[in-house]
Amino acid sequence: MLNKYARAFFTRVLTPFAAFLLRRGVSPDAVTLVGTAGVVAGALVFFPRGEFFWGTIVITLFVFSDLVDGNMARQAGISSRWGAFLDSTLDRVADGAIFGGFALWYAGNGDDNVLCAVALFCLAAGQVVSYTKARGEAIGLPVAVNGLVERAERLVISLVAAGLAGLHGFGVPGIQVLLPIALWLVAVGSLVTLVQRVVTVRREAIEADGPAGQGAAS
Ligand SMILES: CCCCCCCC/C=C\CCCCCCCC(=O)OC[C@H](COP(=O)(O)OP(=O)(O)OC[C@H]1O[C@@H](n2ccc(N)nc2=O)[C@H](O)[C@@H]1O)OC(=O)CCCCCCC/C=C\CCCCCCCC
Ligand SMILES: O=P([O-])([O-])O[C@@H]1[C@@H](O)[C@H](O)[C@@H](O)[C@H](O)[C@@H]1O
Ligand SMILES: [Mg+2]
Numbered sequence: 001m002l003n004k005y006a007r008a009f010f011t012r013v014l015t016p017f018a019a020f021l022l023r024r025g026v027s028p029d030a031v032t033l034v035g036t037a038g039v040v041a042g043a044l045v046f047f048p049r050g051e052f053f054w055g056t057i058v059i060t061l062f063v064f065s066d067l068v069d070g071n072m073a074r075q076a077g078i079s080s081r082w083g084a085f086l087d088s089t090l091d092r093v094a095d096g097a098i099f100g101g102f103a104l105w106y107a108g109n110g111d112d113n114v115l116c117a118v119a120l121f122c123l124a125a126g127q128v129v130s131y132t133k134a135r136g137e138a139i140g141l142p143v144a145v146n147g148l149v150e151r152a153e154r155l156v157i158s159l160v161a162a163g164l165a166g167l168h169g170f171g172v173p174g175i176q177v178l179l180p181i182a183l184w185l186v187a188v189g190s191l192v193t194l195v196q197r198v199v200t201v202r203r204e205a206i207e208a209d210g211p212a213g214q215g216a217a218s
């Protein structure tokens with residue numbers, strides 16, 4: 001949904017900054033790499049210690065690099081298969097660090113086995129959701145449904161909640177409950193999205209293979 005409705009807005013807002021970086025000789029790949037490093041550092045330095053406010057601030061500063069790198073590549077006319085591969089692969093690394101950071105907190109001082117499991121489920125489900133699309137496209141299918149909760153939704157829901165939950169450390173009472181709510185939402189949403197994509201790929205595969213393919217499969 002965000003990919004569909006918010007991308008145009010962020011493209012407009014970030015285009016001048018992307019152009020500035022290009023003029024300074026910065027490459028899209030460098031933005032992809034530095035952005036990922038910043039997200040990973042923010043997530044793994046702050047989240048396992050329960051410092052959700054500062055962790056979210058650092059991650060937010062770097063996570064928009066994922067919109068800037070592609071914008072730069074398109075402006076410069078140098079979009080490439082390598083760039084697409086690097087971008088998607090490092091997205092998986094960043095997502096692993098964010099949800100891994102939450103899991104480490106709940107496995108440690110956050111002391112909640114259920115929420116640790118939910119965070120791990122978000123991590124694994126997010127990776128599998130992305131894989132369904134990558135694998136479906138790799139076998140030549142359109143995978144025409146993105147589903148309910150794409151990466152942008154997973155990040156916005158969990159990071160807004162983490163940032164607000166972090167305000168508990170500044171004396172705001174009760175607000176830390178937002179993070180567990182967000183993790184449950186992302187977990188359920190990712191599961192729904194996974195089912196949506198699997199059903200879509202199955203339908204598209206059967207249509208593409210025809211009766212012969214169905215026979216071969218059985
Ligand atoms: C009170 C608190 C209120 C807070 C409100 C906050 C509201 C939320 C704020 C922001 C929402 C942002 C949503 C943005 C969604 C945009 C949708 C979108 O586009 O998603 C996908 C993208 C990028 O995808 P991708 O990488 O595939 O696209 P690219 O454009 O990069 O193109 C890829 C192609 O480019 C080529 N290429 C790329 C790289 C390269 N090196 N070479 C290349 O050639 C190649 O062809 C590729 O194929 O974006 C994302 O997924 C990122 C989502 C960002 C999510 C932001 C989360 C921040 C959220 C909240 C922070 C709030 C902090 C609150 C703190 C509160 C404290 C009190
Ligand atoms: O598939 P998903 O994780 O919901 O969403 C994402 C896509 O929208 C994006 O275009 C791609 O660059 C990411 O790596 C990721 O795959
Ligand atoms: Mg990107």
Ligand SMILES: [Mg+2]
Binds near residue numbers: 066087088091
């Ligand atoms: Mg990306």
